[in-house]
Amino acid sequence: MPIEINWQLLMPELVIALTLIIVLIFDMFDSISKTILGWLTIVGAGIALWVSIQMQQAGTVGTQFNDMFKVDSFSLFFNIIFLISTILVALISLSYLGKDDRKQGPYYLLILLATLGMMLMAAGNELIVVFLGLELMSLSLYVLAGYFRDNPVSSEAGMKYLLLGAFASAFFLYGIALIYGGAGTTSIPGIASNLTAESQSPLLLGGMFLLIVGFGFKVAIVPFHQWAPDVYEGAPTTIAAFISAGPKAAGFAAFLRIFMEALPAMQSQWGDVIILLAMLTMTVGNVIAIAQTNIKRMLAYSSIAHAGYVLIGLAAANNEGISSVMLYLLVYCVMNIGAFGAVILAKTTDGECLTISDYAGLGFRKPLLGLFMTLMLLSLAGFPPTAGFVGKFYIFKSAVQAGHTWLVIIGAINTAISAFYYLRVVVTMYMREPEEELEFSPYPSTLVVGLILAVIGVLFIGILPSLLLNSVQNSVL
């Protein structure tokens, strides 16, 4: 039985897959300069981004492969988030990887494979496809985290990520198996229709909680967050930026799709769990971030706290909640990659500036770096007129509409806590004298371009959110 394939629906994925093959082939020839591979990745992701935006504007909807793959405004919007993250990460990686040809090819290949995995997670309409997308993404990320294998810290990060990630995948798969046992199908619409008909079995409940555990690991929600600071600290800084952005968005995309579309009938059970996890994640993330002296660890705890804010929108479980989560994830990806990019920019001749006290006096000695870092941190803290403010505003608004006023109050307190440690870096940069003179490397131009794009994104969304908001509100599930 031949199957009909509508290639147009699969365009963004096909473009990425094609780029993947081209990079793979180009990597084989020694005569080609390998720096071209990074540019190929950027061009491929750029085309896929353009196609996704066109499809999103046109409101393309459809399913493929026996309903396993669902293209709708939701998945296309997440494609846009992933592809923007990939382009920004590739831009800041161009100079970071240096001139070593052997390091280039596999790096961009794995980034493209991870991106494809994320796109499958957002478009998966079947738990099996979501799981395979998750594995494709995770396997690529494990290797990327340990990419600098001459550096023991990087190897340790890769190893930790692999071990804990494998456990998380096992939890996730076990959850899928139990849900299959309870609902009799792994198709997301199928589960939803079977659930309303029959009573909820303990199998489904167990499966649902295992899914929460699995997702909790992947997006670093608090009781399951321990891997994040070690991995972010040890992984190459560009990869820390990548792991903190796209994969987190992909995890939440699948989380939203499964819990809002397949398990809405069980909202009375998972709603309270999500609220509890949101409170824990925000508070623990922000409080521990205060104690950090290493900037990558601080950003890791900050990204844990941001997962908590996203959970507020998820707990609201209404249309406003979903659209605010999508907007927040886009904003978060841009500003977090920007913040990590600013860390890479602060490169001395001995290596990166990783201790916060190294940043003393940088604001005046390196005005451009100071400006980038300040803007990104202000946005992460949620000050107007940056994008971070817009994102937080809509998340909190959706939760108030859903009646979770207490959750919003805790979120607001946490925002105040977070302002302390973000502003501490800014204060260190502008108001403290450096203890020792550091020799700084010149700025790589591609990194500066990447950061300028991130700054434009943050200010654009911050000042004119309405342009994006319409598109987001039309993209809810």
Added chain:
Amino acid sequence: MNAEQILFIVFGGISLVGAVSVISFRHPIYSALALIVTFFAQAGLFVLLGAHFVAAAQVIVYAGAIMVLFLFVIMLLNLGTLSASGSIVGKLKGVAIVLGLLLAAEGIYIAVNALNETAVASAQPTAAPVTTYQIGELLFSKYLLPFEVTSLILLAALIGVIVLVKRDGPDTD
């Protein structure tokens, strides 16, 4: 007694003997080899149940790939004869007995339940045995997307292994 029942007793017996041998040999290599025998006998049982594909997968994946991995680990770690008293195995004997009894109780419970008429009726395979042909057709039609994505996952794993273990000294090639 027909041929099927005789074969069931033969395969079941071999798999039981193999399983007991796995835990009674002192040398890990012998245990691993006995485990292969068990896997093969179980593959035979799957064939009797009409699950040809599962039988083939059992031989290829378990008796083939996973056992090679076991043997590699045993040989790399250079494990000698294990003494039951000194090793961790001896210390955990109590736990092992409790868990084993629990598993046995579970098995007996299922077996007793399966003897009830209703359970037998639902456990009887209603359709014809699923052949490898049908599974192949499903993989290339209904489950085409997961099948293709699996190949991408293998590609990612392949690239990852090369990145992590390839020697990159200045003149290794």
